[in-house]
Amino acid sequence: MEKDREREMKIAVTTTRDADESLNHKAKDVSKDLNIPYIKRGNFSIKKTILKDGFDYLLVIERDKIVIKGEDSTVFWHPNMSELKIKSIRQGNKEAIIEATKLEEGNSILDCTLGLAGDSLVFSAVVGEKGYVVGTEVNKYIAYLSKCGLETYNDVDGKTIDNIKVVNESYENYILKQSDNSFDVVYFDPMFKEPNRKSASINSFRDFADHKGLTKEILMEALRVCRKRVVIKERQGSNEFEKLGIKKYYGGKKNGAIIYGVIEKNIQ
Template sequence: MKRSLVITTGIRSAADLEEKALALSRELNVPYIRREKKSLAAVREQGQADAILLVSQDKLSMVIDGKELFFHPGLAKLRIKEIQSGKTDQMIRAMNLKEGDSLLDCTLGLAADALVASYVVGPRGTVIGLEDAAPVAEIVRRGLQSYTGEKPELLNAMRRIQVVHTDHLTYLKNLPAGSFDVVYFDPMFRVAREKSSSMAPLRPFANNSPLAKEAVAEAVRVARKRVVMKENRGSEEFQRLNFHRIQGGRYSPVAYGIIEKVVPCQ
């Protein structure tokens, strides 16, 4: 069941912050409630909402089930450090992603995979992330553009990611054939896993539908090199969606299905 939202500001809200909150309210068609020194619990009760989009000076966040959720590089930062030290990132290996490549991430979520990919493809590459949950898309879009306190190469990788609020099937259908080098799906954002507790509060706002065969077929048309899907190791989704080549870390609970369009040169 989808949860309801209201928008408010931080407790010390200036006029410009209220204007930002009002603009977001209109954009997302979500009610705005003036903070007026009320507690967040009182705001939520006044709006009869399950969650609050909180507009602060430095970020946009969601307060839900007692937690404040906002964009941060998280494990992507660690993965990038490991790539820098010469270690293999299994997702990048599955994509065979190179500097200058273009990637369409059809299930952006909190953008961890997109951030790693953006670092790898570099300034000459392109990463576009699709997210059909409007609050998630807006939190991540703003976070990618405003996050600070990291090294320039990480911040630059964030800034290069383009976030599009849309459903991936519609977007794919409107693309010409061969538009991207790699098309990527991570349906696990829509599937509960114990170790994804930080994602769990966002799930009611996400699209929980299984990945459609039609979307995979469109992805194959759009990709120049590969279509890649991340799933639980041993998932029946690989077979259902015709991902017959599977690879991943030996001890990892996840694996990557690959549909290859171009056989790489030896």
């Protein structure tokens, strides 16, 4: 279904108005990578260009980043809150996401819903150079933003990130191909059924996200693939955990707070 949505989405690559030849070349390379059209940027606004050429979005190559722009929306790669969380963890503070995953240095984790890799950056910092993160992202545009963003990003220590692998594939397909006990932890952050309308960045991202919910069948596959536990992110007050039979969780008690449900391998 998500791949069908990608085919329906009309998107092209262009540049900023003041692009030089090197930026135009980069845009043409991106168009080849993603197999989508390149259009030379005229002296039009993004909105006018979208309407003039009949596109839903433009993937704009800027000097320092790649941005997906719609008529009234913007999506680009950014470490978001991950740096603050990493610093908090290093200061000895409890972060619910790490309490739930119980990640340690040298561990491996499969992030089934990579998105823009905010959670994966936290995982990357915790597992360190001896550990690794594999992130699956079904939308090719979001996967591309994350891959390019991670390749040029220096972490809170000023180091490049080399322990996160981005896979442009649905987590269902990827998990089914993995052998038993392949990762220490398998993690899911499905799109919340009730969106946070106050977050402009998340609302812009929603058109590119996979909105289907988790099933008991895929959780059983995740339990097969993990060595220790499966962790699912949700909101307090949602009945998703009840539907999936999850009773143990970490996080806030207030309605709407972020919580992380846990299914331990040894009690399946």
